[in-house]
Amino acid sequence: MRSNIKDVAKLADVSISTVSRVLNSPNLVAEETRDKVFKAIAELNYTPNALARGLIHKRTQTLGVLIPDISNLFYAEILRGMEDTAHRLDYNLILCNTDNNKPRLLASLKVLKEKQIDGLIFTSEPIYPDYNELFQQLQIPVVLAATHSLEFEIPSVKVNDEQAGFEATEYLIRNGHRRIGMIAGSMMDPVTAVPRLQGFMRALRTYNIEADYETCVQNGNYRFEDGYEAMGRLLQKSPDLTAVFASSDERALGAISYCHEHGIKVPDDLSVIGFDNTRLAVMCFPKLTTIAQPLYQIGQLAVEKLDNLVQGKQVGELRTYIAHELVERQSVAKI
Structure with a gap:
């Protein structure tokens, strides 16, 4: 039978409040x-209950993290940054996969509230008004990671997706490409898909390259199979393309796979640039040129911001934009 604080107090011949003070x-x-007290704890193999300790300090040293798709490699490095930082700051993380599903998100928030978390990190998805209302009902600090809100005053950490999209497209242009397509995200996603597309279109305008949106852009989700299918649709409409900007590494690998299966050599016949710099970028052939997001740092800064809020400190700048970089590998050729 598991020992409790009363057992420790009895064996040590002290009050329960004294055991709490020692802990x-x-x-x-x-x-x-x-x-x-420590001798009694050792003899009884007593482990303090986090929630019980939380009643004293009004904190449980736990943080909740909502992830829309935990199977996506994009989140692996972000979570590593969160976990390392949480460990350093003496927190535990509770991860919830929402599967981009609102009922599941609501269920996760209910569980996290019951666990009396000290704060919440919300990743990637847009912040709708009803989501913001839910956050306020939790009455705990919230930080956004790899997303942000211009409508609500919620601290956030992400890259400048519009500028990153511009630089990815500009890189293709500077390598001599003028017929450039894009595999973009859903236009229902204002956090990453729309800004990256805006950066793509701005680069074409800046360099006076005419582009027909209907023929040079294909929208979809972020999975490998979506990139594969979008690449097929793109080449059917614009077979003369020499380069494609895929707005995630998984999409880019899907595009490269389509090309390989249809006798199109990358980068000799068609150049491909990705976005994120996940581990997948060096697991394909040719190795993927891509825009690198500092994923570990996003996770790290999100937890640090949240820790400041939990402790009643200021977070500094509300919306933190951290630097991205272009990583050159072998999937883009000069023409």
Whole structure:
């Protein structure tokens, strides 16, 4: 049978409140009393209950994280940054996969509330008014990672997707490409898909390249199979393309796979640039030139911001944009 704090107090011959002080503020307890309590804890193999300790400090040292698709490699490095930082700051993380599903998101928030988390990190999805209302009902700090909100005053960490989209397209242009297509995200996604498309179109305008949106852009989701299918549709409409900007690495790999299966050599016949710099970027052939998001740093800064809020400190800038970079590999050729 598992020991509890009453058992420890009885064995050490002290009060329950004294055991609590030893666990939470040992410097306030006499050394002799501390030694008796620690000896009793060791004998009983007692492990303090986090929620019980939270009743004293009004904190449980746990943070909730909502992820829309935990199977996507994009989140692996972000979560690593969160986990390492949470460990350093003495927090535990509770991860919930929402599967881009609102009922599942609501169920996850209910569970996190019952767990009495100290704060919440919300990743990637847009912040709709009803989501913001839910956050307010939780009455805990919230930080956004790889997303942001211009409508609501919620701290966030992400890259400048519009500028990154511009630089990806500009790189293709500077390598001599003028017939450029894009495999974009859903236009229902104002966080990443729309800004990256805007950056793509701005680059074409800047360099006076005419583009017909209907023939040079294909929209879809972020999966490999979506990139594969979009590449087929794109080449059917614009068979003379020499380069494609795929707005995620998974999409880019799908595009490269389509080309390989249809006798189109990358980059000799068609250049492809991706976005994110996940581990997939170096697992394909040719290795993928891509826009690198500092995924680990996004996770790290999100937890640090949230820790400041939990402790009642200021977060500094509300919306933090961190630098991206272009990583050159072998999937883009000069023409």
